[in-house]
Amino acid sequence: MSNIKKADLIQLFDFPRTRILKSMEVTHCPHAVFFNSSDEQCVTCHQGEECVWINHNDEMVAMEEKSIEDLKQQILVAVDFVDSSLSPHHLSRRNCQCENCVWLRKVQLTLKGE
């Protein structure tokens, strides 16, 4: 059994949610970031992946009803987004205190169940 608490996982979503939304060019989106899988514009949009994530993990979505496995998977996707947006400078600094690195470390600890 793992010690991961759902509430802890859900808390981790706050940071990437705001961050991904900020990094997206919302002004260019004709749908105000409401992903529509039947809209060709959405499917071919270069922000598609981020957009799908946001729509899956919106505050309006009942996060409590998702399984731990589900939440873990979504967090890992968010880790990829944050990770890939960081310069190598962050990754080489073990104790970088920027909000991105602090969050990434928090995710690691939470996923370990510590």
Ligand SMILES: [Zn+2]
């Ligand atoms: Zn950093």
